[in-house]
Amino acid sequence: MNILEACESKLLFAPWFKNRATYEAWFAFLAALFGLPMSDEQLALYKHHTGRTEAPTEASSEAWLIVGRRGGKSFIMALIAVFLACFFDYRQYLAPGEKATVLVIAADRRQARVIVRYVRALLTQIPSLKLLVDRETSDTFELTNSVVIEVGTASFRSTRGYTYAAVLADEIAFWRTDDAAEPDYAILDAIRPGMATVPTAMLLCASSPYSRKGALWDAFRRYWGKDGSSLVWKATTREMNPTVRQSVIDAALERDHAVASAEYLAEWRSDIEAFVTREVVEACVTPNVTERPRVNGTAYSAFVDPSGGSNDSMTLAVGHREGRNAVLDATRERKPPFSPEGVVADFSVLLKSYGIASVRGDRYAGEWPREQFRKHGIEYRVADKPRSDLYRDLLPLLNSRTVDLLDDDKLVNQIVGLERRVARGGKESIDHGPNAHDDLANSVAGLVEMLSPSRQAPVAYSVTFRRTF
The missing domain is CATH 3.30.420.240 (Nucleotidyltransferase; domain 5)
Structure with missing residues (x-):
């Protein structure tokens, strides 16, 4: 069963998609992320939001989501985390006693827990998935299939030593960049070796955009619009979540156009520059x-x-x-x-x-x-x-x-x-x-x-x- 089929199943994720029409762009993204066949409508959405011309033929090992606030990023990341944790068998890649980790990290643990709340709901309110939960703490879910879903902090020290099935990096545009003691590049570099022994491992970084620096900006600059590279998906809030009222966005744009353009229109802020090198x-x-x-x-x-x-x-x-x-x-x-x-x-x-x-x-x-x-x-x-x-x-x-x-x-x-x-x-x-x-x-x-x-x-x-x- 692929992730789109799971989203259609009444026994799995379908109850969370009551108004499926509002999730069409997200279904297109999921098809692109996992290299699934696309309908003509999904292919058109894919080309619009990636700047690419060719549909992907395999799942992405690394993807970047640049989406306006309230676009639904956190829920989709939780959905992907649960799907990868519950529907894949990683035991063939693990040493005796080792567990595969699905890690959710943000600038701080409080931010990461937004995704964890969605993860908890998906795991505990779906009977067949609830049977997989062996142990639960405030920020960890240990599953019976040798997978652990847990919250981590944005640190290149604390993220070392794991075997990763997936890493979900939330609001990465607001992590510290190369001006910090623990820059976003160093954290991602510490994570990637932990994914090397799991062929299906996935790194998914998501955020609304901010200033033109850091790992998210670098990924956009290098990969957007280029076939065959890491997937970069860029979309406004309403393109991904049409339930957000246009009047709310218009009012925000009137108050501060530069801020609202980044928050809702997914545009990089041009009013922010580095102070000194x-x-x-x-x-x-x-x-x-x-x-x-x-x-x-x-x-x-x-x-x-x-x-x-x-x-x-x-x-x-x-x-x-x-x-x-x-x-x-x-x-x-x-x-x-x-x-x-x-x-x-x-x-x-x-x-x-x-x-x-x-x-x-x-x-x-x-x-x-x-x-x-x-x-x-x-x-x-x-x-x-x-x-x-x-x-x-x-x-x-x-x-x-x-x-x-x-x-x-x-x-x-x-x-x-x-x-x-x-x-x-x-x-x-x-x-x-x-x-x-x-x-x-x-x-x-x-x-x-x-x-x-x-x-x-x-x-x-x-x-x-x-x-x-």
Whole structure:
């Protein structure tokens, strides 16, 4: 039984396709993915959504779905996962005691669980498939046929060592790209060897599009419209799910055309560009120097990015000026959850070790940083500029190599991961990308702005702290 026949069977998946007319594009995709014969209507849909001229003659080992939001990607991926797990026999490819894994991964486990909910419904509400479930946990289904369906995280470390029957990568356009410690390319490269010993293994990556970088963009650029290569299917929300009201999409386009075009029309965003290249940032790094000790007679400055301790990290950057160069001497980061009062106390110890009695910080943090730093004898001053302006002013200093950075991969990744966006009306902003962070980068950008030659000479905050009894 192939997957289209399973979708027509009342004993299997047919109850989930009550209005079959709304799934015609998805049936065409499934026929293309598994190399099944197509009707004339399905072939026309296939050519339209792939840019190809020849129908596939065999199943794809690798496929990329670029579909607008609410198009039905998550349910179809769950359907494919269940079909591959339940209707194929992988035991001939497994060593004694080994299991074939159908892995669902996303930017985080919470996103991946959207697909897992569909998987659970398909497995537990179809009597013949329910008999295959041997053990179930919150994110794992162990089947009696030596197959495991489980949720994983987007990490090239945790995805190694498996034998994969299938890997479903959800919302891959919003994974970290080559500016991150664990880029999407590295994760996929770690997965592919686990598929090598299973001839029918399948890698399916799906997402609405985002910026023109990363694995999804690379696959689209290399494979779309080319016969005989990895399958790339591109479609708008309503092309795959006509039940989504056009009025909803029209309203979104009116609010923000660039965002809605990506979300619903599956168009790559042209209003987002990389802020700075990795080569430029790494040229400003002093190799193997992770912190510089205090030098007597040097005036040090500091910038802090406060956080309430629940979501974002709280970070601190300390540095000084040497001629026209801004030199970064030390950074600190505390990841949530944490006590803001405790972190301020720790940061104050570092500030005093560099003779710093005043620190600048984010203007949106409210009054609490002033109060907490004041308790430790440190004055908190509000930054003159918002973070987007700090990043904008940082760029020419990076390009001119008048910034001396520490050898810190996380800091480099955060700066390289910044994105430049242009909103309606031409207003430009610079910020981190989806599922990314910029807390360290913000502290360093604020510090560099304090030390830049365009400002007056920094106040000599160096003081001597005497203990009184």
